[in-house]
Amino acid sequence: MHLDQWEVAAIDLFLNAANSFGLPKSYGQIYGLLFCRDLPLAMDEVMELLNISKGSASQGLRALRQLGAISSVFAPGDRKERFVAEIRxxxxxxxxxxxxxxxxxxxxxxxxxxxxxxxxxxxxxxxxxxxxxxxxxxxxxxxxxxxxxxxxxxxxxxxxxxxxxxxx
Amino acid sequence: MHLDQWEVAAIDLFLNAANSFGLPKSYGQIYGLLFCRDLPLAMDEVMELLNISKGSASQGLRALRQLGAISSVFAPGDRKERFVAEIRxxxxxxxxxxxxxxxxxxxxxxxxxxxxxxxxxxxxxxxxxxxxxxxxxxxxxxxxxxxxxxxxxxxxxxxxxxxxxxxx
DNA sequence: TAATTTGTTCAAGTTTTTTTGAACAATCTG
DNA sequence: CAGATTGTTCAAAAAAACTTGAACAAATTA
CATH class of the missing domain: 1.20.58 (Methane Monooxygenase Hydroxylase; Chain G, domain 1)
Incomplete structure (x- = not known):
């Protein structure tokens, strides 16, 4: 489980963008990660890939959904909630x-x-x-x-x- | 030398606006004060009326001018630089x-x-x-x-x- | 030139914001 | 039900942003 170099760069781009919109860095990182991926990610994957805490991940995902920047999907037969980025x-x-x-x-x-x-x-x-x-x-x-x-x-x-x- | 109540309220409005544009509160206060006034104010007047330090006043006035939000005028026969708000x-x-x-x-x-x-x-x-x-x-x-x-x-x-x- | 006025700079202090992680709920599973 | 999984909350720690004020520079005046 790792990030490609271009993903790191893209995530950093969103980190900076979030900052300049007055949002916490971690929100930008989370959105950036999901933006890069085709498949939905669960909270624990977000935590691990970005090295952020449970609290940040939980709050970030909630806030981003509230903003309509991400949405969640449930894989059938799995309790985990998974997230995808809105790209429009x-x-x-x-x-x-x-x-x-x-x-x-x-x-x-x-x-x-x-x-x-x-x-x-x-x-x-x-x-x-x-x-x-x-x-x-x-x-x-x-x-x-x-x-x-x-x-x-x-x-x-x-x-x-x-x-x-x-x-x- | 004092502020009217409505001026305090207006300055607070700009304080909050500055915050939501990602600018320091003090920039908002300074702009707000000048916005309220008809006559140009010098740095020491700004410091006294807003109870802010020399450093904040100096940096705030410079940044606001850089943004084109205020401009300075020199009263003839006076060394002080005085400032007025751009209201367009x-x-x-x-x-x-x-x-x-x-x-x-x-x-x-x-x-x-x-x-x-x-x-x-x-x-x-x-x-x-x-x-x-x-x-x-x-x-x-x-x-x-x-x-x-x-x-x-x-x-x-x-x-x-x-x-x-x-x-x- | 010495003293004064006006304004800048920036290291240190303060305040605010963000992040962390342990404790807690809620839901499922055997 | 006991244990495991998933996710939330929030007080305390860490980081970031803002403000202060003393030291400094520049320009002026006596």
Missing amino acids: LRKLVGGFLREQADPHLDKGVARLKQIETLLVDLDDSDSCKRGNRRHEILSGWHRQMSRLLPWVKMIVGKSDRLPAKNKN | LRKLVGGFLREQADPHLDKGVARLKQIETLLVDLDDSDSCKRGNRRHEILSGWHRQMSRLLPWVKMIVGKSDRLPAKNKN
Whole structure:
């Protein structure tokens, strides 16, 4: 049981990618390993191949499934749960946006409301005016980000099924 | 010298936003403070208002300028450098993509090349075939992400200059 | 030139995040 | 049921990220 060199490199690629998306390294490693493999892997195989602990493997696999980045299959006549990577970029991006971006936008709405509240009972009219201008700007940003996300999902999915027209 | 309540709330909003973009909290606080203010602030004012150290202020201001999120002005007859926030979302997003996303895409190209290399001198033809399929998938993802970024810049900028049509 | 102002650097300290592994549940098997 | 297998939880350890502040450099002023 071992990893090929190119698999090590690919896993490292995903490790770094996870990091830059704000996810733990181990999530990237686990996804990367499953991405490389054709056959589903069980938790103990993931642990052994990556040299990570039971806890990391268990939590990582759960989080990745929650993100829609992996899914599990049960081999008939076997108690073990085995995992495979989702490789459609559209699904990966969609899951990430749903679990990470959308909640942030929601929190943003709440915070904007809070600022409104603080602005209402404020007698310093200069600060109030300034605050209202800022509130408008933030609302505009929020609106634009909300508009953007659907486009991202759309554009990324676009050529999943289109074969490349030419070879360069 | 003090912060209004709404400013505290706005600064906290940016603190959290910075966090979720993978930037240090203090960067968010500094940007948030400048975002709230009409007049440029000098480093010592930023330090005092946010209760952060010289080091954090210096590094934060530098990084934010590098990102294009703030710019500096010199009051005539004063040695101090003072800072103002960039509030055009298009510029903010553009700077972020330039400094964060683009480098990652470049690193991705390098890693893909490395994987190619490892695949070339590999005699296990099964692993080789599998590796080549994965390499193709990754190349496709890279292409799609490269396509996406220009759209993001475009869509986000769109209504910066359009005034809101109505008041709600 | 000495003293002051403004800002940078980076080693050390602090805080936060991630990982580990032992204890615990739940499910199957003989 | 006792023992084996599979997987979860979470407190403590380890690692990573962030912040601090004292020492330093550069530019200015008296």
